[in-house]
Amino acid sequence: MISLGENPLTARDRGLTAAVLTLMAGEVPPPFAVRLFRPLPTFSHTPGDLHTGVPAERGFGPHVDQTNHSVVVGEQVVVKWLNPPVPLPHPAPEILAHLAEAGFNDTAPPYATLTCDLDGVAHLVAIVTGYLPQARDGWEWCVDEAVAGTTAFARDLGRLAADLHLALSTLPAHDAGRLRGAVPPVVTGAAARAESALREALELTDGEAGAWLASRAELLRRELAALDTPVTSPLIRIHGDLHVGQILRWRDGYAVIDFDGNPTVADADPCQPAARDVAQLATSLEHVAQVAILRRSTPPAQAAAWAATARTTMLAAYRARLADRDRPDLLDATLLRPFEVEQECRELIYAARHLPRWRYAPMGVLRTWYPEENIT
Structure with a gap:
């Protein structure tokens, strides 16, 4: 499986993921190792699967944009093969184990991770989670909400994000001394990271979009200036890549997934302000x-009004949930705008490097934020 390259699942490999999953429930030979978070489910075989001796498996289909490769086994489990395997430490195993222990259930149930020693270095090979029936990610269901002009869902998103942060704030890896009381200012390097993102976005964005971005460069820098101030809110383990595409709407509600961190940011500190x-x-x-x-074909003014209402509703629900749990200190609202600006720069970098057609989205947002009359 490790040597199969960019597409670990082909027609000839049918049954391989399910067979490996079955083996993970028992003794695993070196150099492999399994970390179980909860017992793996048992599977039944349909008549059509008797020739392979394993449950049915399938992919998610070409319409799902994935950096890695996921296989659904027996309509019960998803095995995400990291492609290629990633050297440890990796954020997912620690976070999944902690969320299971903390009783955070608004995610795909974490079952196990598979690691392997490659050239003397432990690598994460696969992550096994539960399959969520009728799941659609936010680039589908949330777009439907935008087209319909409905925003009630945003309250659920705010509560979900707050509950996630409340659970992650108890992860022992962060500085427990910053949980309560007087919080000493901490220099995080956020300003330098944001300036680097802006500089790279300016370098990589060409044509008319690049000229427009350059004309707003100083305004963007002023927005980022708040990051020069030492952070006084708690630093916690964060998701690191929390967008609507990571939030599934499924048969029984919502679930946040994919704790691999931001694939476009190298060496990001796992402990950061929740505001990011x-x-x-x-x-x-x-x-x-x-x-x-x-x-x-949603009218631009209608879409902009929807986005403004949705984000206001989401933020209000997030703050309310923190207040209900006596943790309003987790969110420093002064960091939101500079982090948002940095995020749009990173979206432009991602578009330039990996998905050029995506540039329209961050450029559209920036044009909404900084119309012609506000460039000075």
């Missing part, structure tokens, strides 16, 4: 509006 996740979630709602404009 909240800012990315907020900007993703504005990206949804841009998708609705381009792909579903």
Whole structure:
């Protein structure tokens, strides 16, 4: 499986993922190792699967944009093969184990991770989670909400994000001394990271969009200036890539998934202000509006009004949930705008490097934020 390259599942490999999953429930030979978070489910075989001796398996289909490769086994479990395997430490195993222990259930149930020693270095090979029936990610269901002009869902998103942060704030890896009481200012390097993102976005964005971005560069820098001030809110383990595409709406509600961290940010500190996740979630709602404009012909003014209401509703629900749990200190609202600006820069970098057609979304958001009359 490790050597199969960029597509670990082909027709000839049918049954391989299910067979490996079955083996993970028993003794695993070196150099492999399994970390179980909860007992793996048992599977039944349909008559059509008797020739392989394992349960049915399938992919998610070509319409699902994935960095890695996921296989659904027996309509009960999803095995995500990391492609290629990633050297440890990796954020997912620790976070999944903690969320299971903390009783956070608004995610795909974590079952196990598979690791392997490659050239003397432990690598994460696969992550096994529960399958959520009728699940659709936010780039589908949330776009439908934008087209319909409905925003009640945003309360659920705010509560979900707050509950996630409340659970992650108890992860022992962060500085427990910063949980309560007087919090000493901490220099996080956020300003330098944001300036680097802006500089790279300016370098990589060409044509008319690049000229427009350059004309707003100083305004963007002023927005980022708040990051020069030492952070006084708690630093917690964050999701690191929290956008609507990571939030599934399924048969029984909502679930946040994919704790691999941000694939476009190298060496990101796992402990950061919760505001970074909240800012990315907020900007993703504005990206949804841009998708609705381009792909579903939603009038721009209508989409912008929807995005404004959705993000306001989400943020209000997030704050209310923290207040209900006596943790309003987790969110420093002054960090939201600079983190949002940095996120749009990172979206432009991602578009330039990996998905050029995506540039319309962050550019559309920035044009909404900084219309012609506000460039000085």
